[in-house]
Amino acid sequence: MSASSESPARRLSGRDAKTLALASLGGALEFYDFIIYVFFTAAIGHVFFPASMPDWLLQVQTYGIFAAGYLARPLGGIVMAHFGDLVGRKRMFTLSVFLMAVPTLIIGLMPTYETIGYAAPLLLVVMRALQGAAIGGEAPGAWVFVSEHVPARHVGFACGLLTGGLTGGILLGSLMATAINSGFTPDEVIAYAWRIPFIVGGIFGLVAMYLRRWLEETPVFEEMRQLKATADELPLKLVLRHHGRAVIVSMLATWMLTAGIVVLILLTPGLMQKLHGIPATDTLLANVAATLTLTVSTVLVGILLDRFGPRIVAMVGGILLIVAAYALYIGPALDPALLLPIDALAGFCVGVIGIVPVVMVRAFPPAVRFSGLSFSYNVAYAISGGLTPLAVSLLVAVDPLAPAHYVAAVTVIGVAAVAFGTGRGHATRLSGLGAPAE
Structure with missing residues (x-):
């Protein structure tokens, strides 16, 4: 049955379930591989740089290498999306796992500064750049892949489940770091145990790549190929020429996503230690x-999206996210014991970011969908993800509630973009193929 003739009332099939399961598993393992570095920056700094290097410079160098992965995201994502729109979603979807798994395994096995000198950190930069290129293609490619496989009325659930897999990768990284630091002494971690998470991640990444071989190309791309309806010129050029409104809406929605993830998930532990003196173990x-409640919430948000649409979910979820952000930065200041329940609630409310992939998938027609989504998402994430930690750290010196103010302001902008910037959009199938989004 062709993609365009498929009944909109079709239920999710066993084949759909396999596709969603393999895509989500691969996404979780890939995000685990990318994020695990941040949990072992201290150990990596000790073994990849000279012992005589001052601590402040060591931190700058180590986090600079971490940032290399983010800097490579837009370029990697755009290149992979280009070929994904021209030669197929599945090939790029599988390539992204390979590009992540191999560098991760190499990091776990590679010699340190003591063995090869400054070649060690240089090689580490190259591996992080490859990881960044991979992660730049993974999330956009995965969202496009699953949305074009399932019936149109289940796109929200598919994207929500995939997003839950991606955030689940962050959770896996956190649990692995906790296990390593609990099972080994600090000296053992520096000596060899830091390698374990990278080796495990690399091996499982290769397994995920093998499993993705059993996935099929999306019906949408197969129909485009049969109709010779793939883009006849550079897909990104078409995106920038005809789909400016879709790009702006997607970038503003992505800004809201980064505010929720970076501020309320990644930065909060350190900010709680700094602002309220809460022990690191508690934070x-x-x-x-x-992170656990966020993973669950993205799936629930996806289900709600299929029932009520992005606008209603964005407005209700946005209000809840703003309330949760202020609760998170007011409650623990009054009583540190409130951190755990409020943080869990805040993570659940961050799940509203599940609207972002659905908005982006619907914003672009199939012929340029991968390129449009990847360009908007990766460029916006690189800019806002890079500037958000700096902005929040400067603002928090003036006002302890600055993180909540920031999340609230960006959420209002993101919700407004979704509410007023999304029209009927393009179907996930071929109707409207190639037409401008405006």
């Missing part, structure tokens, strides 16, 4: 709870 436990 990390609360963060695990927040």
Whole structure:
């Protein structure tokens, strides 16, 4: 049955379930591989740089290498999306796992500064750049892949489940870091145990790549190929020429996503330690709870999207996210014991970011969908994800509630973009193929 003739009332099939399961598993393992570095920056700094290097410079160098992965995201995502629109979604979807798994395994096995000198950090930069290129193609490619496989009325659930897999990768990284630091002494971690998470991640990434071989090309791309309806010129050029409104809406929605993830998930443990003197063990436990509830919430948000649409879910979810952000930065200041339950609630409310992939998938027609989504998402994430930690750290010195103010302001902008910037959009099938989004 062709994609365009498929009944909109079709239920999810066993084949759809296999596709969603393999895509979500691969996404979780890939995000685990990318994020695990941040949990072992201290150990990596000790073994990849000279012992005589001052601590402040060591931190700058180590986090600079971490940032290399983010800088490579837009370029990697755009290149992979280009070929994904021209030669197929499945090939790029599988390539992204390979590009992540191999560098991760190499990091776990590679010699340190003591063995090969400054070649060690240089090689580490190259591996992080490859990881960044992979992650730049993974999330956009995965959202496009699953949305074009399932019936149109289940796109929200498919994207929500996939997003839950991606955030689940962050949770896996946190749990692995906790296990390593609990099972080994600090000296053992520096000596060899830091390698374990990378080796495990690399091996499982290769397994995920093998499993993705059993996935099929999306019906949408197969129909485009049969009709010779793939883009006849550079897909990104078409995106920038005809789909400016879709790009702006997608970038503003992505800004809201980064505010929720970066501020309320990634930065909160450190900010709680700094602002309220809460022990690191307590903040990390609360963060695990927040990431777990976020993973569950993205799936629920996806289901609600299929029933009520992005506008209603964005407005209601946006209000809840703003309330949760202020509760998170007011409650623990009054009583540190409130951190765990409020952080878990905040993580659940961050799940409203599940609207972002659905909005982006619907914003672009199939012929340029991968390129449009990847360009908007990766460029916006690189800019806002890079500037958000700096902005919040500067603002928090003036006002302890600055993180909540920031999340609230960006959420209002993101919800407004979704509410007023999304029209009927393009179907996930071929209707409207190639037509401008405006």
